[in-house]
Amino acid sequence: MQLYAATHPSPVRRLRDHAPADHGRPLAGPPNSPESLLPANFRAGPFGRLEWTLDGQDYYLQFFPPSLQRPESPPEFILQAMAHAGVDRVVLQNAHLYGRLDEYFAEAVRRYPDKFIGLASVDESRADTGLEVSRLRRSVRELGLRGLYYANRGLFLERYRRGF
Numbered sequence: 001m002q003l004y005a006a007t008h009p010s011p012v013r014r015l016r017d018h019a020p021a022d023h024g025r026p027l028a029g030p031p032n033s034p035e036s037l038l039p040a041n042f043r044a045g046p047f048g049r050l051e052w053t054l055d056g057q058d059y060y061l062q063f064f065p066p067s068l069q070r071p072e073s074p075p076e077f078i079l080q081a082m083a084h085a086g087v088d089r090v091v092l093q094n095a096h097l098y099g100r101l102d103e104y105f106a107e108a109v110r111r112y113p114d115k116f117i118g119l120a121s122v123d124e125s126r127a128d129t130g131l132e133v134s135r136l137r138r139s140v141r142e143l144g145l146r147g148l149y150y151a152n153r154g155l156f157l158e159r160y161r162r163g164f
Helices: 002-007 073-083 102-111 130-141 153-160
Strands: 012-014 049-054 058-063 090-092 115-123 147-149
Touching: 002 049, 073 102, 090 102, 102 115, 102 130, 115 130
Parallel strands: 090 115, 115 147
Antiparallel strands: 012 058, 049 058
């Protein structure tokens, strides 16, 4: 999550007065390895904010809309958003920022098979290991997920030593 906040184009703001901050990104140098992330007590805040503390000052990035009071989206909420937008079926996929949601997606697909198609996730930096291959097989064979979400940004953890 800190990598997303450190590289997102939205302005950073001070939490105490919501004023734009000229500095305060939780990043030291180019975002090419985990070591480039500063120790900053990084956290998810309320109302769609990603928050952190540097040199005793609290900062935030408005990553999601302020209407996101809690970071959750149950299937019924998604179904209502789909109905409002006139969408019949959606693909559920997620970046690492949201966590590993294979089980969550599988449950949503089981409950609403005509509305959701779920994608599996993988740790891209370890995608060729036996553990990740086993996880992917389980996600497809047992959980019924029908595709794979794979992001090059996941290679960040290994300093981009390997490419896609």
